[in-house]
Amino acid sequence: MSKKLWTEEQFNCPVCLDLPKDPVTIPCGHSYCMGCIKDFWSKDDPKGVYSCPQCRQTFCPKPPLSRNTMLAEAVEQLRKGGLTPEMRVSIRSAGGLSSRIKSKLPTGVVLCDLCKGEQTPALKSCLVCMSSLCETHLKPHKTKKSLKQHELIAPTSNLAEKICTQHKYLQEFFCRQCKMFVCWLCTSNQHKDHECVSTKAERMEREKLLSTIQAQNQQRLKAREQELKDMKKMMEGIKRSTDNVHRETETALGELQRSVERLQELLEEVLDQASMEKMNQAQEVADKLEAEIQERKKRDTEMKDLASCEDNIFYLQTCDSMSSPWNVASRP
Structure with missing residues (x-):
């Protein structure tokens, strides 16, 4: 020949x-x-x-x-x-360079099944050859008569897994009763009386459902964020209130301390005057003051313990009683 x-x-x-x-x-x-x-x-x-x-x-x-x-x-x-060997090497080198340029591909791109080494993006998938083909490997399907009859579809990954094992057609439909993907021939046979819709239509329905769920989730998210914001604001108010109580308590303790000092001076005067009556009166005042000091120290300790308490409910239940004014007995 x-x-x-x-x-x-x-x-x-x-x-x-x-x-x-x-x-x-x-x-x-x-x-x-x-x-x-x-x-x-x-x-x-x-x-x-x-x-x-x-x-x-x-x-x-x-x-x-x-x-x-x-x-x-x-x-x-x-x-x-x-072709001369030099020309053949030149062509192969150019092809290799093209593959290297195409190697940086975004996620989700379907790659050619026939490329050796670095794979290039597929332009079509053949349902007869069960392969995804790049521009170079797709040429025989455009030039050879025997391959022109093959059915080509958009590039599809894992093509073999998406073909009906019984009828060898692409599973382009979804059976809602059986919750499975089927081909067009299945819809006229095993799934004839079932509600079968295209995968695109099923996706649109799922997208509507997902959109509704997403909207609900966003609403709940905003509500929880507002609750957290309110909780932090309340905690800041509690902290300010606690600080004020501490300052007031320290002031009261200082006043009590000065009262004791005045009482000591009074006692010295009473002893100097050898007045038993004055001594008894002074002792009564001293006992009351000491009792009040002990009670206020006890209350101060309770307030400090309350400030470190992590139970917010217990804190709020106890805070009012702690904040009520102290009935101080009349001093001489």
């Missing part, structure tokens, strides 16, 4: 998009580089089920890889008369 009837691109490995190195053919008839297909199948080793990157036909166990002698010879001839 004349090489003019074929282009180099038609011989390229579908994975690396370059002329195949050590070309091998798998049971479905598609050919790849030995290294490319081994690398692609390495991620399927834990499952034990291997698939073709193009037609998605599955094999179990892993089929043996046989060298495609005819393809290898055709590629060798194409290498001799096609």
Whole structure:
């Protein structure tokens, strides 16, 4: 066959998009580089089920890889008369640079399943190949007649998990009775009499519900913030009241102390005058003053203990009794 009837691109490995190195053919008839297909199948080793990157036909166990002698010879001839090694290296270097530029991708971007090394963003997902494809790997679906019939959708991550296992169609509907995702064929069979809506419609309903819940949460949040603000304001008032009580108590204690000093002077006068009556009167006053001092010290201690109490309710219940004026007996 004349090489003019074929282009180099038609011989390229579908994975690396370059002329195949050590070309091998798998049971479905598609050919790849030995290294490319081994690398692609390495991620399927834990499952034990291997698939073709193009037609998605599955094999179990892993089929043996046989060298495609005819393809290898055709590629060798194409290498001799096609692109020079310098041109090939230049093209691969440019492609590598593009991959590095695209490597800084935002979260949530669907990546190409066929890219080796650094993956690039997928433009479409193929429901037949069950793969997400970047601009480069999507080209065969636009040029090859056999691939043009494949159904392409917007890039979808974990595509295999979103395909109906029974009918092999994308699960684009949600069954509200069964609480599960179904394909369009399921809505006419197992879920025929169920309320099935599109995933978009279900999302809109969930968004309305979530919006209502969010609004309620915001209202409760504002209410709790106001309660906290009021509580802090009340605590500041209590602290100011406590400080005032402390100052008043200290003033009263000072006055009592001065009264005692005056009493001592009076006692000295009484002793000097040897007046028993005066002595008895002075002693009575002294006893009352001492009793009042003891009572006020006791009250001061109770106030200090109350100030350190963390029980707000107990504090408020006790504060009024502590703040009531003290009935001081008339002093001489």
